[in-house]
Amino acid sequence: MSVAVFFTALASAMLINNVILMRFLGICPFLGVSKKIESSIGMSFAVAFVMLVATLFTYIIYYTLLEPFDIEYLRIIAFILVIASLVQFVEMFIKKFSKGLYKSLGIYLPLITTNCAILGVAEGNIIIDFNSSYNFFGGLALSLTNALGAALGFGLIMFAFSAIRVRLDAQNVPKEYKGVPISLVVAGIMSLAFFGLQGLI
Amino acid sequence: MKRKQLLTRGFFKENPIFVFLLGMCPALAVTSTFETSLGMGVLVIFVLTCSNIVISLVKGFIPEQIKIPSFIVIIATFVTLVAMFTExxxxxxxxxxxxxxPLIVVNCLILGRAEAFASKNSVADSAIDGFGMGVGFTIGLSIIGIVRELLATGQIAYGVYLPLGEPGFLFNLNWFIGGDFNIADYGISVFALPAGAFITLGFLLAMKNILESKRGEA
Structure with a gap:
């Protein structure tokens, strides 16, 4: 397996199949937490962290527990439990060891359980089935690369969108479009721009 | 609150998509055609009604601290059922x-109704509320789906994704034009793309605001 495979996976997860604009995962934080630049950065870091750890755990659980025992159909329940308990655990861990980090990330952590990007990326990695084309560890590395790319793409769009939204608030928008409607139209135009990256790889 | 009001309030007045902006991910992702929107809506109606019933049945037994994880497991069970049935x-x-x-599990609408309604009310009321909200969600999805499919292809097809018999059209602009002209060649295909989903929903929300302010003046 060469470096090019990883690079392709990273670029494709980050730019071409962007989680927010192309795959519609994580729209709730995208619309809800993007009013301020700082909060969008905090949310992005929290999501990136949980996404990577969740991908690691769900991958291992799927291929060492669910698949050998032929109970793949339980994966929705297993994955959501992993994610929910992981979020709880991360919250407790950060609270104990880093007060500063807890202050900046803490409020976003409970929201992440119901962030579809986490479950969507974990589930997506299983559906792509890296394990059959590479070995267990190769598949794990590719899944993590995919999750990292998705997290970077999420952060990129959150940051860009919150910066646009701050400016948008200062503009004279027609009153029917104020707030969410104009944000959605802006997101549509961003999505159109990202559609242009489709031919990159 | 009267039962009838409980059922119908989710349809328009408290529509989950247009008023509360809940469940936005599926509202954008699966609405490229009317049929997929309707299919998604039906799945959500089933999951929401069943999970509301079960959650209101067990509401006395679940300790406060593990309420949310337990709700999620109940919802995930029904989602697994629905996924297998659909397959x-x-x-x-x-x-x-x-x-x-699978992502129906993390749909904020379902967890939201479990937390805000089913964990406090009787079984019958919860079932009615779940069904009503699910229908409201379906109405919201279908409106977006109809607008997008019509703009993207000029037609509304049926029988392609749902097992409804022979594929055909519910509505086709060709019926009104006639001749060699085929509307499908002149569709605005951007509305079938992700970009079109955002823009359509943005315009529909703005339209809702306009209607509301009109009603306020009158």
Whole structure:
């Protein structure tokens, strides 16, 4: 397996199949937490962290527990439990060891359980089935690369969108479009721009 | 609150999509055609009604601290059921909804109704509330789906994704034009793309605001 495979996976997860604009995962934080630049950065870091750890755990659980025992159909329940308990655990861990980090990330952590990007990326990695084309560890590395790319793409769009939204608030928008409607139209135009990256790889 | 009001309030007045902006991910992702929107809506109606019933049945036994994880497990059980059922009986729909069937678990609407309504009210009321909100969600999805499919292709097809018999058209602009002109060649294909989903929903929300302010003046 060469470096090019990883690079392709990273670029494709980050730019071409962007989680927010192309795959519609994580729209709730995208619309809800993007009013301020700082909060969008905090949310992005929290999501990136949980996404990577969740991908690691769900991958291992799927291929060492669910698949050998032929109970793949339980994966929705297993994955959501992993994610929910992981979020709880991360919250407790950060609270104990880093007060500063807890202050900046803490409020976003409970929201992440119901962030579809986490479950969507974990589930997506299983559906792509890296394990059959590479070995267990190769598949794990590719899944993590995919999750990292998705997290970077999420952060990129959150940051860009919150910066646009701050400016948008200062503009004279027609009153029917104020707030969410104009944000959605802006997101549509961003999505159109990202559609242009489709031919990159 | 009267039962009838409980049922109908989710349809328009408290519509989950247009008023509360809940469940936005499926509202954008699966609405490229009317049929997929309707299919998604039906799945959500089923999951929401069942999970509301079960949650209101067990509401006395669950300790406060593990309330949310327990709700999620109950919801995930019904989602697994629905996913298997769809795979068996409506495979085209299953393929086209893809990852968004498992993602019904994290739909804020379902957890929101469990937390805000089913964990406090009687079984019958919770069932009615779940059904009503699910229908409201379906109405919201279908409106977006109809607008997008009509703009993208000029037609509204049926029978492609849902097992409804012979594929055909519910509505086709060709019927009104006639001749050699084929409307499908002149569709605005951007509305079938992700970009079109955002823009359509943005315009529909603005339209809702305009209607509301008109009603306020009158």
């Amino acid at each position: 068996a009986y409506a495979f085209e729909l299953y393929e086209s909804l893809g990852v968004f069937i």
